[in-house]
Amino acid sequence: MSDAYKKLAAHARKTENFESIARLAAWDQETYMPEGAASARADQMAAMAELIHNRETSNKLADLLAAAEADGAVKSDSRLSASVREFRHDFDRKIRLPADLVAEIARQQSASQQIWKKAREAADFEMFRPSLEKMIELTRRKAECYGIPDPGPAGEPTELYDALLEDYEPGARAADIQAVFDPLRKRLTDLLEDLHRGTPPDDTPLNIKIDADKQHKLGLLVLKAMGIDLNAARLDTTTHPFCEGLAPGDTRLTTRYRDERFTDALYGTMHEGGHGLYEQGLPKATHDGEPLAQAIGLGMHESQSRMWENFVGRSQAFWHWLLPHANQLFDGALSSYSPEDLYRATNTAKPSFIRVEADEATYNMHVMLRFEIERAVFKGDLAAKDIPAVWNEKMKAYLALDVPNDAKGCLQDVHWSFGLLGYFPTYTLGNLHAAQQFEAIREATPKLDDAMGEGDFSPVLAWTRRNIHAHGRQFRSNELCEQITGKPLSADPLMRHLEGKLRPVYGS
């Protein structure tokens, strides 16, 4: 093995040790930290962030990287050269950001988030507008530091917004995304119109009260069946559920329980469990800290969570297996229902204002709307002050809803106050990838539903382990998608999935 690569990896592994500890502190902050510790924790996180940033932009790392790039043993090894390519990608981006811009963004994030909170409570966009304008300006400066990515191999044009996408899904381009989103939006609009004429399924089975302890037991049972190694993971409760791949052998899942609708936590847990399986499947034992043990990007990560939440968890086979277990854990509360009842109750499509409460189908409309707004902003076609009007117009066009106020409209998400621009499209990219992957899994597994109906989800896990998790960042998302599904990313599989499921449920 290349000695130069080994040295580079050793440096990265030590940085990763510090990052793991910083992630632990972030996890603790959302789960167990006493309130009174908030200010001290901010100081600790800042100290860790500075330490990590210094290591990630150090001259020492530059030298190690240059040596690895020049090394013949790296050049002749496709995995190592891909790893070095990604090391370079990250290093070049990090050193392009001046320290004072990073500090200014961090300051603006806290300030802007506070103001956003108040503005949302007051449903007053004008209160938030100056902060948003400032954040857009800072994010534009950040994008300009990164620079517009080079055009594609066939001269495909790129744009400033692509520089932001690169932070969340390396290699993703706005034009490519738009080319998939456009047909998706059109077909979704048609589908929703048709469903509107059908009969919504009965959600009575979900209207039962189940206490958190029992829901927690159900969550653990499902995670175990999915293949989560619970000796190397935990499930805790928090306000905004997340999954943190802390370190080799240490994945932290979180969820939240509402007594009223047990499927909220169930699908939330399966979602985070999907993320967790990706984290547990990355080859961290051998490549911790290297791109080879890191996820490709947020879109691909989301594909793993959505697959378990929607493609597995909202299937007939899944309910066939789970219902008796759930009924037993819930002391018979579900005994008057059939798997089909649960399947129907958990497959609705109903336009609503709030993204995080949206169903599997309409969710994508919320995402596309945000993507279009962000892209227009960075093209210079849309000013912050005009966002509410455009938002409301699109909500009417895509979901036939009249937004009553900005709290239920463009003020609903925290993302923009944090400067997370370029992040939203990864949610729908995740759905698209999941659909396309799941078709490939179904094709490779003739009796998939029989297996799932008996609680055997190993075909799904084995396929994703082999085709996605094992590679780390060796390939980019689009490249990997073609490689493992045989086709470029398209709207077809997701639409086939939604139409094939929702039309029969709605009888339309």
Next chain:
Amino acid sequence: MSDAYKKLAAHARKTENFESIARLAAWDQETYMPEGAASARADQMAAMAELIHNRETSNKLADLLAAAEADGAVKSDSRLSASVREFRHDFDRKIRLPADLVAEIARQQSASQQIWKKAREAADFEMFRPSLEKMIELTRRKAECYGIPDPGPAGEPTELYDALLEDYEPGARAADIQAVFDPLRKRLTDLLEDLHRGTPPDDTPLNIKIDADKQHKLGLLVLKAMGIDLNAARLDTTTHPFCEGLAPGDTRLTTRYRDERFTDALYGTMHEGGHGLYEQGLPKATHDGEPLAQAIGLGMHESQSRMWENFVGRSQAFWHWLLPHANQLFDGALSSYSPEDLYRATNTAKPSFIRVEADEATYNMHVMLRFEIERAVFKGDLAAKDIPAVWNEKMKAYLALDVPNDAKGCLQDVHWSFGLLGYFPTYTLGNLHAAQQFEAIREATPKLDDAMGEGDFSPVLAWTRRNIHAHGRQFRSNELCEQITGKPLSADPLMRHLEGKLRPVYGS
């Protein structure tokens, strides 16, 4: 304020940020960390330890320290000059230890702890002896690096063992400790003989089954009454309970519950709560990372835990207050008992083999025995191979017990396998300080029992806040003891406490 001091403090505060994060990782390891994370966590802790050690022994710190020492504004300020004295104390000790010795001790600790575990299981001292000899040798080398402390102001002699004590209770000297322990041991022996002729109290009230949830609620109720700010602290469960003062506003208490004897967790929680009050009382908001916001040493820390556990928690007044609350939380399980019944049941004195299970009186015998053995070893008067014989001899002399095997004898504690030599005496120093402080509190508070009987423990907290917590490390233990109790540390208050309580209980 001195600019030189400010710079020194800023450097220390940043180091403290890293230490806080390392403490969080240690807390997590004992509470929530998945088992599978053990190896990654060891790497993370090693990276943090190296980072912290580098900061604590850096040339930059040496320069900042020298500048502060030379600064007139520091010299003329008694608190700042005490702080700089302690900064110097720590720095000088840290730079005296060669990195290879530190690494060798760390390696030997892991190895030696594994072997100790097996040896204890097999009750086979010979299996452990080579590891123990190696650990004693390494600890001797460490002590020699530190050097024998200077003789006292009146020429009081010092010894090599003092160099080890200095790690746990700065300023403590073996000869001073022995001078207090000797009369304590004699008077304890007499007391135990007398009690042996009396009638042991009835412990029936403790023989009830109470589930962990209810015990946890009782623990929180008691912590709140003690004055713990639960907005800045948590109580979790663990195998070996501890208290970690993580950061300003962040104190983590742990306990463990056995269904069979609720007082184990109750007193364990009060013990850690006492440590927690010290941590919460240190002026961390203004002096985080400086000696002014650090505890004097383990003995003084232990005085705070023992005071709440034994002097408050095992008093008649305490049970007068707590019993109705406990009875209510336990669904009436204690309704046939009086406060006096609980008081008697929780005040026994019965020689036993295992230190951690010993009662308030006999516990000190276990500690003195270990102190005498350690001191003899470092004087060169006792070889490791002869420890079992000396141990058993002393158990016979002090507690009239025949040790059946080394698992119940000199193999029972983990400390020596870790090289924690010089640590044990701080347990009894804690009891002695607690007794002497509690007499001072009683003297300053005419109606102390009336207040405690109504659940008002504020006189105890206020006195310790003002006299101990607020000072950080401005004074050394012995100095502070004289200053706040008017007398040097002695065995009298502890013996008055034990005799005044146990003789009436035993009717002897």
